[in-house]
Amino acid sequence: MKTESKTQTVRLPILHGYTKEFYDWCRQQELRFQRCQKCGAWRHPPRPMCHSCHSLQWEWAPTKGKGKVYCWTTVHQALDPAFAEAVPYAAVVVELDEGPRLATWVTGILPDDLQIGMPVELWFDDVSDEVTLPKFKRVG
Amino acid sequence: MPEQHYLREQTCIVGIGETAYTRGTPKSALELALEAAMSAIEDAGIAPEAIDAVILPGGAGSGGTAGDFCANLGLQDLHYTTSLQEMGGAMCVSAVESAAVALASGIAHYALIPMCSRFYSGRKARQVTSDPGTGLQSAETIRDYYAPFGVAAPPQHYAWMAQRHMQLYGTTHEQLGAVVVAMRKHAQLHPNALMKRAPITLEDYLSSRWVSYPYRLLDCCLETDGAAALLMTTAERAKDLRSKPVYVMGVTSGHPFPPHDIPNRPDILKIGLDFCAPRAYAMAGVTPSDIDFAEIYDCFTGQAILQIEAAGFCKKGEGGPFVENGRIELGGALPINTHGGLLSQAHNTGMNHLVEAVVQLRHDAGARQVQDAELGVVTGWGGHGHGSIAIVRR
Numbered sequence: 001m002k003t004e005s006k007t008q009t010v011r012l013p014i015l016h017g018y019t020k021e022f023y024d025w026c027r028q029q030e031l032r033f034q035r036c037q038k039c040g041a042w043r044h045p046p047r048p049m050c051h052s053c054h055s056l057q058w059e060w061a062p063t064k065g066k067g068k069v070y071c072w073t074t075v076h077q078a079l080d081p082a083f084a085e086a087v088p089y090a091a092v093v094v095e096l097d098e099g100p101r102l103a104t105w106v107t108g109i110l111p112d113d114l115q116i117g118m119p120v121e122l123w124f125d126d127v128s129d130e131v132t133l134p135k136f137k138r139v140g
Numbered sequence: 141m142p143e144q145h146y147l148r149e150q151t152c153i154v155g156i157g158e159t160a161y162t163r164g165t166p167k168s169a170l171e172l173a174l175e176a177a178m179s180a181i182e183d184a185g186i187a188p189e190a191i192d193a194v195i196l197p198g199g200a201g202s203g204g205t206a207g208d209f210c211a212n213l214g215l216q217d218l219h220y221t222t223s224l225q226e227m228g229g230a231m232c233v234s235a236v237e238s239a240a241v242a243l244a245s246g247i248a249h250y251a252l253i254p255m256c257s258r259f260y261s262g263r264k265a266r267q268v269t270s271d272p273g274t275g276l277q278s279a280e281t282i283r284d285y286y287a288p289f290g291v292a293a294p295p296q297h298y299a300w301m302a303q304r305h306m307q308l309y310g311t312t313h314e315q316l317g318a319v320v321v322a323m324r325k326h327a328q329l330h331p332n333a334l335m336k337r338a339p340i341t342l343e344d345y346l347s348s349r350w351v352s353y354p355y356r357l358l359d360c361c362l363e364t365d366g367a368a369a370l371l372m373t374t375a376e377r378a379k380d381l382r383s384k385p386v387y388v389m390g391v392t393s394g395h396p397f398p399p400h401d402i403p404n405r406p407d408i409l410k411i412g413l414d415f416c417a418p419r420a421y422a423m424a425g426v427t428p429s430d431i432d433f434a435e436i437y438d439c440f441t442g443q444a445i446l447q448i449e450a451a452g453f454c455k456k457g458e459g460g461p462f463v464e465n466g467r468i469e470l471g472g473a474l475p476i477n478t479h480g481g482l483l484s485q486a487h488n489t490g491m492n493h494l495v496e497a498v499v500q501l502r503h504d505a506g507a508r509q510v511q512d513a514e515l516g517v518v519t520g521w522g523g524h525g526h527g528s529i530a531i532v533r534r
């Protein structure tokens with residue numbers, strides 16, 4: 001069973017609008033999410049309005065890159081051919097300490113050794129000239 | 141006494157039609173949808189020209205546009221049409237809700253709800269779900285935030301929910317398997333079930349290959365071709381028709397928050413059905429303990445268990461033990477998916493669940509009849525967890 005993610009993937013996000021801004025921050029080695037400038041609520045995936053106070057004023061607020069495992073699935077049949085060589089791999093939902101969650105990979109660990117609540121920390125994987133993906137590794 | 145909801149018992153399903161379910165078909169989606177529509181119209185015993193509402197669960201993806209149905213059925217004066225595309229697999233039950241509103245309000249008198257799914261010969265459901273060309277935000281979320289990490293389709297992102305359910309509540313592989321075995325047993329009793337001659341055991345299930353843990357191949361619904369249709373009218377008009385009416389007691393739709401992204405829900409196990417099921421029971425004036433059978437949208441076993449909980453048949457987290465020991469099989473306390481469901485009859489986006497509920501309530505289900513069935517539940521699940529529920533009685 002593979003223990004490390006591949007260093008590249010051919011399934012890239014389409015860089016447009018807020019999504020381009022999100023991934024542009026990743027390229028600068030920062031994981032940022034939208035945070036409301038009026039009430040401070042975080043939100044992700046990006047959208048124009050704060051669901052909590054309905055303000056349209058927001059900023060790309062930085063996170064410290066620390067979080068924990070929320071849940072995962074271990075993919076054995078890659079339904080996207082781009083990942084045919086990568087199986088089995090765990091697609092993990094990580095919860096940042098600041099609150100937002102995202103789909104990602106936790107590298108350096110066997111899928112079977114993952115646990116809910118396991119502390120993880122951020123690293124950045126430059127998968128193409130344009131796209132850097134936020135990934136995580138086990139703390140310690 | 142609480143005031144009776146204005147939709148309770150105001151409308152009926154008076155016609156059902158269903159084509160053969162197959163893997164492979166030479167027929168177009170429109171041909172299949174029209175074939176099912178004509179069966180439903182004949183079953184109800186009305187003239188096609190009487191139809192003045194066409195509710196398209198998935199818009200043109202239901203087999204045709206409203207214009208297609210007008211042109212082919214000869215509808216000269218269509219009053220009402222709508223589409224529930226974003227509801228995904230919840231769209232068919234939500235279409236019953238839309239029809240009930242249109243009929244009870246007097247906007248229309250006879251509503252046709254056709255649904256064709258060509259998931260074997262046409263595009264797979266999993267391809268549609270992740271296609272941003274649909275314009276749906278959920279598909280863009282998959283493309284831009286899940287797919288770069290190898291999460292491209294429902295068996296993967298829905299597995300997140302099943303995995304967390306297992307971790308939090310101790311739900312077992314054997315319990316997921318109990319859902320599969322029950323659906324397959326029921327399919328043996330249905331002449332129009334794809335898996336009618338393919339019995340399986342729990343051991344077969346446990347040895348089937350992994351797709352995306354905790355989902356094995358047999359946790360995933362079938363990909364088939366076929367169409368079905370419903371014809372609805374008001375309770376008053378139903379009295380004059382030859383078919384035995386099935387009354388809509390309660391019907392509601394609900395949405396998880398946020399709808400388009402699974403990871404960022406405060407609790408990813410809180411689904412659309414959690415929001416709308418209590419409203420449906422209140423509308424119907426009944427409780428889950430009154431229900432004789434349920435047709436649950438079984439796209440995947442874990443999603444079926446989440447809906448069994450959300451529909452009020454057991455507490456949150458207790459869906460695993462609930463499905464064991466034959467409780468959801470025919471003869472059990474709450475038979476579920478008496479037709480075999482999406483797992484073993486066919487994948488017609490849940491329209492087959494509505495058809496089966498009507499068959500059961502007419503007491504026409506033959507070997508798979510739930511004895512003395514009076515009250516049934518049908519649920520839908522789709523998109524990233526939108527939900528819908530209909531409570532129907534004979």
Ligand SMILES: [Zn+2]
Binds near residue numbers: 036038040052054055
């Ligand atoms: Zn705010």
